[in-house]
Amino acid sequence: MTRTNSLYGPLDPARDAGYVDPPPRKGFFTDTSICIGCKACEVACKEWNEVPDQGFDLLGSSYDNTGALGANSWRHVAFVEQGSGSTGTRAPVDLGMPTVRGEQEDAAEAAGGDSDKPDFRWLMSSDVCKHCTHAACLDVCPTGSLFRTEFGTVVVQDDICNGCGYCVPACPYGVIERRKGPSGAKNVGIAQKCTLCYDRLGAGQEPACAKACPTDSIQFGDLDELRGRAQERVAALHERGVSSARLYGHDPQDGVGGAGAFFLLLDEPEVYGLPPDPIVTTRDLPSMYRRAGVAAGALLAGAAAAFLGGRR
Amino acid sequence: MTAEARPGVSMVPGAEFRSYYDRAVLKASPWEIDIPIYLFSGGLAAGSSLLAAGADLSSRPGLRRAGRLTALGGLGVSLVALVHDLGRPGRFLKMLRVAKFTSPMSVGTWLLATYGPLAGVAAAGEVARLVGGPKSLGLPGQLLAAVERPAGVAAAVTAPTIASYTGVLLADTATPTWHGAYRELPFLFTASAAAASGGMGMLAAPVSEAGPARRMALAGALTELVAERRMEQSLGMLAEPLHQGRAGRWMRASSWLTAAGAVGTLLAGRSRVAAGLSGLALLAGSWCTRYGVFEAGQASARDPRYTVVPQRERIEAGEATPSVTAGSPAP
Numbered sequence A: 001m002t003r004t005n006s007l008y009g010p011l012d013p014a015r016d017a018g019y020v021d022p023p024p025r026k027g028f029f030t031d032t033s034i035c036i037g038c039k040a041c042e043v044a045c046k047e048w049n050e051v052p053d054q055g056f057d058l059l060g061s062s063y064d065n066t067g068a069l070g071a072n073s074w075r076h077v078a079f080v081e082q083g084s085g086s087t088g089t090r091a092p093v094d095l096g097m098p099t100v101r102g103e104q105e106d107a108a109e110a111a112g113g114d115s116d117k118p119d120f121r122w123l124m125s126s127d128v129c130k131h132c133t134h135a136a137c138l139d140v141c142p143t144g145s146l147f148r149t150e151f152g153t154v155v156v157q158d159d160i161c162n163g164c165g166y167c168v169p170a171c172p173y174g175v176i177e178r179r180k181g182p183s184g185a186k187n188v189g190i191a192q193k194c195t196l197c198y199d200r201l202g203a204g205q206e207p208a209c210a211k212a213c214p215t216d217s218i219q220f221g222d223l224d225e226l227r228g229r230a231q232e233r234v235a236a237l238h239e240r241g242v243s244s245a246r247l248y249g250h251d252p253q254d255g256v257g258g259a260g261a262f263f264l265l266l267d268e269p270e271v272y273g274l275p276p277d278p279i280v281t282t283r284d285l286p287s288m289y290r291r292a293g294v295a296a297g298a299l300l301a302g303a304a305a306a307f308l309g310g311r312r
Numbered sequence B: 001m002t003a004e005a006r007p008g009v010s011m012v013p014g015a016e017f018r019s020y021y022d023r024a025v026l027k028a029s030p031w032e033i034d035i036p037i038y039l040f041s042g043g044l045a046a047g048s049s050l051l052a053a054g055a056d057l058s059s060r061p062g063l064r065r066a067g068r069l070t071a072l073g074g075l076g077v078s079l080v081a082l083v084h085d086l087g088r089p090g091r092f093l094k095m096l097r098v099a100k101f102t103s104p105m106s107v108g109t110w111l112l113a114t115y116g117p118l119a120g121v122a123a124a125g126e127v128a129r130l131v132g133g134p135k136s137l138g139l140p141g142q143l144l145a146a147v148e149r150p151a152g153v154a155a156a157v158t159a160p161t162i163a164s165y166t167g168v169l170l171a172d173t174a175t176p177t178w179h180g181a182y183r184e185l186p187f188l189f190t191a192s193a194a195a196a197s198g199g200m201g202m203l204a205a206p207v208s209e210a211g212p213a214r215r216m217a218l219a220g221a222l223t224e225l226v227a228e229r230r231m232e233q234s235l236g237m238l239a240e241p242l243h244q245g246r247a248g249r250w251m252r253a254s255s256w257l258t259a260a261g262a263v264g265t266l267l268a269g270r271s272r273v274a275a276g277l278s279g280l281a282l283l284a285g286s287w288c289t290r291y292g293v294f295e296a297g298q299a300s301a302r303d304p305r306y307t308v309v310p311q312r313e314r315i316e317a318g319e320a321t322p323s324v325t326a327g328s329p330a331p
């Protein structure tokens, strides 16, 4: 390792963490253009990881009654109802229940806007922890509970976390959260998030959500291969006229050094509740420490001056 | 960008932006009042250790006693707050299983683990004197008498880091108003610590010995006021939470109290009553600063506007990282 600063920029996180000969980095490619909003991923994740239920809430946001990622929701399917045009200019429309259709129709609908296409669309996207190359949650964890696995993923060790909560405001995607309840659930008071099914990976299995996804909207695999596949998919969609297709989090040059879980979206990230340009907070940490050092030195000098500056 | 009242698009006066049902993008910290209490009490302890060591070396026994005992009290409150704020308080000691430079909380834990015992020994010497003199305690008392001054000086040398690192603690998060203030927060919090501990010295020590406390209080208060203004300037729209709602009230109180304390110190610092009142105002001002900054950050994390708008502006200005790409042929 020759770099002087491994807090920012592209790198292989497992090697950076000290693994000598790690397996290929694993990740998710979530292709939201073929998500049907069935929430099989949410359910499979809860079942496999024993994530407690949140209680039953009707949130009034289309079919989304989960709300957001959190301690008790490690996958979250977002539903956005839009009028015509990719930025949307109309009031919400009642779309009824999802139906089974061909991919061409889906793609055409996804494109929106054109006169011969439907004047509304329904965006669905299954969100998850991004398993950042530069994971702020992991950087700031004072106990070493959060750690980098040999697969390049980021996992909480439940028996070490003391619930200090620092990782929660550190995450630039608002993913990780300290579990508040329900009472009696395991790991209350401890930070919780997706583990990319570390236990299943170790046994050569794919994560529960990817396994359960009926349309392969959630694809699991070697990150390099997924990135290539995603490029091809987005190019194919563009060719078919779905100009709104874009990749989010796949670029190692981005603010978190590239996400281990990245997405194909059909609108701006913030429409799905994702930050449009996240940056790992520790990028600026060396500068913060320098400033704190200067401030501390000034206080020491100031105090000395207060005593030397006259005897009153 | 369009913005009407419908899902996926939000309507907020000022900058228009799009969001997912107006829900927060980020999570606010789960911290409650423990953390601002710690910011305040840790800063107060740190500044007091500096005053105590200076007083010890310059033969000001009253100021030394006030400083050492305040440091002990501040340290005690800090530890209770830091343990109480954990989701699993019983696991506090897990903090000591690693030392991580990328975690300001880990760095702070080790700084406290260094500073705390030193300040504790100095305060123990003071307590021993109060209960009849170290000599009356036999051999341990003699030992204490021998080490209290070196311990107090060593505590004073490490104390400033306790005062300043808390600025990094808050800034090293994705919380918009905290991270946006990362350049100024260490200075603001250090100055606030100086104002509070100087104020405490004025309150607790005899006026004849409190000259250094008055100078420290005055310099701290003025620096605090300046640092706060500069922070607001560099925050831009992210300064809004500092003016609104609960946080706004605390920040306004902080400015008034700190300014009043500074004026009182300057004009009437040598009257016992005025010194006490000015000291109280400075202590209260420092507390309001800590609580106000804490609350403003929490509010900024809960409102998607403060996450989306600055990031969008970066994108529009062409300064963004390539988070989103159209996905045209691979680079």
Ligand code: SF4
Pocket (backbone or CB within 6 Å): A129, A130, A131, A132, A134, A135, A136, A137, A138, A154, A170, A171, A172, A173, A174, A175, A176, A193
């Ligand atoms: S998305 Fe958040 S919780 Fe997940 S690895 Fe990145 S910083 Fe950590």
Ligand code: SF4
Pocket (backbone or CB within 6 Å): A137, A140, A141, A142, A143, A144, A145, A146, A156, A160, A161, A162, A163, A164, A165, A166, A167, A168, A190, A191
């Ligand atoms: S809450 Fe747990 S996982 Fe999160 S930073 Fe603290 S110790 Fe680490």
